[in-house]
Amino acid sequence: MGKQRITVCLPPVGPDGLKQAIGRAMSPFWYDREDRPHPDWVGEWSHWFVSGAGCLFDVLPGHEDDPRLVRYDDWTDDGPGDLPPSRCHGGPRGILDLDAPRAAEARRAGDTWTAYRAFADRFPPALPFHHFAERARTPEPGEAAVAAFRAQPLIRAIEADPALEERFTSDPVLHFDEDRDAYVARRVAAVLPTPALLTPDGRWVEGGGPDYERMFNACLDALPGDAMVVRVLYHA
Template structure:
């Protein structure tokens, strides 16, 4: 049990009717609903709040005053004042989904290029899993220690671990993290910008998954929504 976020998609609705529309969309997935579809049915949430903290949405420039934008946070106490360019939700047509994805594409491309330029100055490194496989016949504690020691003997890993800034940027297992071409690396990171762990579609489907296929579906679904569809970030307890 814990808290996580879902992106809820609703038919067009004004500010006065938003709360009721949210309740109707979320109601079928309440743990304690009385009209359970079948005896073994288990719900998705015990309580929820409108809240996009950590996954706020950008507002399309020129639409900052649209009254349909959702800028209140039911969870944060006291409420946080958002800049006009940010919101917890609003009509799909006034949300800027492209700018954050473009920014991530630039960042990811720069990181990939910087890593390979740095890595080319050292002998090629192997990912940690290579060393873990080599010592799998040892006792678990001994195997872990031996694998870590062998992994950290690599000159590239030593150079990255010597600089906390590089380690944060390139991760502790860069040979694994950057083991793909630039386009694939950038695409994977861009796909992860907008999705929340779950999505509630206009059709009333609760979709909860992970990985690149889910992230691609999430992006394509939001991109294909009518402009007046409400898209809201929600924090729920599962």
């Protein structure tokens, strides 16, 4: 049992009917629904809240005062004054700026990839940790595999600087093992998705990885401008 966030996609609805619309969309997945599809059916949630903390949407410039924007957070009791005008928990798809955070991440990821390559070129080529773990040929690689991995000059240099380790990760060869465009695209695709998505046709989709992220982004991009998109926190 724990809390998780889902992005809920809804037909056009005004502020007064938003919570009722979310409730209708979420109701087929309630743990305690009486008309269960089959005896072994298990629901997804016990209660939910409108909440976007940590995964806020950007507002398209010029639409900051639109009354349809969702700026309250049921989980933290934050009111509109706690959010800058440029951020929200949801609203009509057409006035949410989905491209701004993607563009910002593309710039950041591109800079990180370039910086890593420039730094790594100063050292002999390194190998990812799984290379040493596989050579150990045991379920638990053990201290020898860890020591061999960490003995590489590139890894030693990164581990010696906490700022570098935070930026490049503790297994950088694996993390950056793709060309710049592929790395940037992967990072950009992960900006908007929450762990679950409730699609406009009523499908509850959970997942991770590239396929889920592509589906999530494609779903939001294809929504009509007046469709509502809201971040929801649910207890599972």
